[in-house]
Amino acid sequence: MATVHEVARIAGVSAATVSRFLNGTAKVSIEKRQAIESVIERLNYKPNVLARNLKTGSSRTIGVLTQSLVSGYFADAMAGIDDALQGSGYAPLIVSGHWHADEEAERIELLIARRVDGLVILSGKLKDAQILKLSQRVPIVAFGRTLDGPQAYGFSLDNYRGACEAVEYLIGQGHRQIAFIAGPADHLDAQARLAGYRDTLRKHKIKASAQLIVEGDFSESGGLQAVERLLASGQRFSAIFAANDLTAYGARLALYRRGVKVPEEISVIGFDDLHSSMYTTPPLTTVRQPLFDVGRCLGQAIVRMIGQEPLALDLPQLSLVVRESVQRVA
Amino acid sequence: MATVHEVARIAGVSAATVSRFLNGTAKVSIEKRQAIESVIERLNYKPNVLARNLKTGSSRTIGVLTQSLVSGYFADAMAGIDDALQGSGYAPLIVSGHWHADEEAERIELLIARRVDGLVILSGKLKDAQILKLSQRVPIVAFGRTLDGPQAYGFSLDNYRGACEAVEYLIGQGHRQIAFIAGPADHLDAQARLAGYRDTLRKHKIKASAQLIVEGDFSESGGLQAVERLLASGQRFSAIFAANDLTAYGARLALYRRGVKVPEEISVIGFDDLHSSMYTTPPLTTVRQPLFDVGRCLGQAIVRMIGQEPLALDLPQLSLVVRESVQRVA
DNA sequence: TTGAAAGCGATACCAG
DNA sequence: CTGGTATCGCTTTCAA
Numbered sequence: 001m002a003t004v005h006e007v008a009r010i011a012g013v014s015a016a017t018v019s020r021f022l023n024g025t026a027k028v029s030i031e032k033r034q035a036i037e038s039v040i041e042r043l044n045y046k047p048n049v050l051a052r053n054l055k056t057g058s059s060r061t062i063g064v065l066t067q068s069l070v071s072g073y074f075a076d077a078m079a080g081i082d083d084a085l086q087g088s089g090y091a092p093l094i095v096s097g098h099w100h101a102d103e104e105a106e107r108i109e110l111l112i113a114r115r116v117d118g119l120v121i122l123s124g125k126l127k128d129a130q131i132l133k134l135s136q137r138v139p140i141v142a143f144g145r146t147l148d149g150p151q152a153y154g155f156s157l158d159n160y161r162g163a164c165e166a167v168e169y170l171i172g173q174g175h176r177q178i179a180f181i182a183g184p185a186d187h188l189d190a191q192a193r194l195a196g197y198r199d200t201l202r203k204h205k206i207k208a209s210a211q212l213i214v215e216g217d218f219s220e221s222g223g224l225q226a227v228e229r230l231l232a233s234g235q236r237f238s239a240i241f242a243a244n245d246l247t248a249y250g251a252r253l254a255l256y257r258r259g260v261k262v263p264e265e266i267s268v269i270g271f272d273d274l275h276s277s278m279y280t281t282p283p284l285t286t287v288r289q290p291l292f293d294v295g296r297c298l299g300q301a302i303v304r305m306i307g308q309e310p311l312a313l314d315l316p317q318l319s320l321v322v323r324e325s326v327q328r329v330a
Numbered sequence: 331m332a333t334v335h336e337v338a339r340i341a342g343v344s345a346a347t348v349s350r351f352l353n354g355t356a357k358v359s360i361e362k363r364q365a366i367e368s369v370i371e372r373l374n375y376k377p378n379v380l381a382r383n384l385k386t387g388s389s390r391t392i393g394v395l396t397q398s399l400v401s402g403y404f405a406d407a408m409a410g411i412d413d414a415l416q417g418s419g420y421a422p423l424i425v426s427g428h429w430h431a432d433e434e435a436e437r438i439e440l441l442i443a444r445r446v447d448g449l450v451i452l453s454g455k456l457k458d459a460q461i462l463k464l465s466q467r468v469p470i471v472a473f474g475r476t477l478d479g480p481q482a483y484g485f486s487l488d489n490y491r492g493a494c495e496a497v498e499y500l501i502g503q504g505h506r507q508i509a510f511i512a513g514p515a516d517h518l519d520a521q522a523r524l525a526g527y528r529d530t531l532r533k534h535k536i537k538a539s540a541q542l543i544v545e546g547d548f549s550e551s552g553g554l555q556a557v558e559r560l561l562a563s564g565q566r567f568s569a570i571f572a573a574n575d576l577t578a579y580g581a582r583l584a585l586y587r588r589g590v591k592v593p594e595e596i597s598v599i600g601f602d603d604l605h606s607s608m609y610t611t612p613p614l615t616t617v618r619q620p621l622f623d624v625g626r627c628l629g630q631a632i633v634r635m636i637g638q639e640p641l642a643l644d645l646p647q648l649s650l651v652v653r654e655s656v657q658r659v660a
Numbered sequence: 661t662t663g664a665a666a667g668c669g670a671t672a673c674c675a676g
Numbered sequence: 677c678t679g680g681t682a683t684c685g686c687t688t689t690c691a692a
Binding site: 333334335345346348349350352353355377378380381382383384385386 | 684685686687688
């Protein structure tokens with residue numbers, strides 16, 4: 001493999017000049033430029049990134065901490081990040097924390113050891129304080145928490161409002177007895193969605209029976225079991241608001257097993273709008289989280305933060321997407 | 331940030347000794363070892379990976395070329411790769427080729443420019459010959475193609491046999507008129523599945539009406555449209571074999587829209603066994619591709635290949651998973 | 661078992 | 677605008 005020096009020697013210039021040409025750090029006379037260009041072409045020279053990294057102290061790499069490699073939810077965000085990083089000169093180094101604070105911290109140390117220039121954190125269990133502290137060592141952009149610091153920025157979507165919209169919609173369709181399958185109690189988004197559910201019922205003077213709120217865990221099996229419990233409890237309800245789409249899938253299957261028709265007998269609404277929600281039977285009405293756009297924002301943000309530019313983001317918003325899993329009732 | 335030299339100076343040894351201690355490349359006397367250890371501890375010294383990379387010429391990184399960041403199919407494989415790489419000292423650098431040969435080639439060049447020590451290629455449109463050529467520059471392990479070379483290895487699962495099993499099962503359940511929704515004609519796996527379908531019918535002396543084979547594209551919408559065409563054509567059939575699960579989802583929705591019950595009126599069988607297939611209504615009977623295990627194999631393989639060790643893989647196998655979308659007919 | 665010293669291949673400062 | 681040279685931080689002969 002050729003080096004700057006060889007290129008320089010053959011082109012009859014100095015290594016410094018070749019470097020300047022490569023990086024556009026200073027003007028290079030037209031003749032030398034052409035000479036260098038042709039030598040590079042001829043040798044098929046590619047600068048050694050490893051050497052450049054050492055010298056510049058930067059790896060041109062962004063660490064991305066996700067919680068799951070197989071979740072459609074996070075996958076969308078990662079695709080967005082990837083998209084934003086395209087052509088920026090930065091490559092994403094992706095690791096998963098599996099919703100475990102210790103593991104997250106460990107993976108982040110690994111990322112920092114690899115000298116990532118910035119970090120994108122997707123949700124997780126770390127405390128804001130920990131992240132703020134980490135941000136003294138490397139710029140950080142986070143999703144799923146509100147953060148602000150000289151080298152840290154975090155935003156969430158308004159899960160509370162999203163939940164309100166979902167419940168408003170259900171009420172607008174005539175539903176009064178609305179069950180809620182909650183997410184993990186220690187999850188911020190889950191809390192916000194529960195609060196939105198509660199407050200919206202209250203706003204409409206509908207009393208939120210504690211019996212109608214059942215615990216889930218953001219997974220299909222959680223949703224399935226929740227509905228079984230709900231059904232077993234003998235409570236009456238005409239609609240189910242699932243804290244996320246996976247939960248809705250499980251709920252829908254539980255209903256199917258019992259021979260309950262959706263939406264004719266029971267309406268179901270979800271939250272997230274995963275790709276597959278468009279193809280469930282019936283297609284799921286849900287609150288859309290524009291995760292791809294979120295990812296793009298995050299990608300842009302971290303690049304700008306590293307470049308000391310103003311972030312100037314326009315944050316994506318939640319929106320209700322009406323499909324066919326909710327029916328109007330008298 | 332501390333360097334080896336500082337550590338060395340404070341510990342009263344040479345940088346070389348510290349390096350030897352760090353890498354276990356040579357014996358270091360017990361006293362010096364302790365001295366070094368305590369200084370490292372005190373300074374919280376972390377070796378600079380960038381410098382090490384330059385010196386050793388290796389980035390301790392594995393490039394992974396996937397086709398989609400948002401596909402549950404590839405995501406599983408990536409999780410497997412990640413799992414295998416865990417603790418190996420290698421980190422995955424993931425890029426997506428989006429099923430586009432030019433883009434794949436470009437991304438691979440990017441990966442090589444970043445001096446990845448090895449490459450894992452998940453399917454894609456590149457020609458085997460191109461990959462073999464690439465493998466002169468970097469060790470490559472591929473999935474979805476059969477490859478063998480000094481620095482290249484590729485394997486597929488036996489899609490043909492998987493398809494045969496699916497059709498055998500359908501026939502065993504009494505089905506005779508079995509429609510097939512194909513995948514992209516230029517996709518190897520899709521070809522194998524079609525061949526398996528055809529041959530199995532033939533083996534049972536069932537004539538495979540050309541009308542019962544409709545084109546799909548491995549996507550939900552493709553499956554949906556395929557079933558609409560099938561229904562419009564007036565052909566009779568009691569079962570649908572979808573070339574992959576996404577196609578089956580679309581097919582299932584098309585049936586739902588027409589009010590056709592699954593599996594009472596039409597049975598549906600898929601291929602892949604995505605996570606969500608366990609929670610469709612009804613849960614989908616399908617041919618399972620153990621993608622996570624495939625990923626693990628790939629991860630192990632590339633690490634071993636880099637280390638010049640024998641690969642010694644035991645390849646995962648396809649298997650039929652029976653759920654509830656197929657019903658026995660008279 | 662240990663240390664001195666020579667790079668790895670690029671960048672950037674300092675003269676000119 | 678250009679070249680010489682020091683330097684990034686580590687690993688690795690080579691000699692002792």
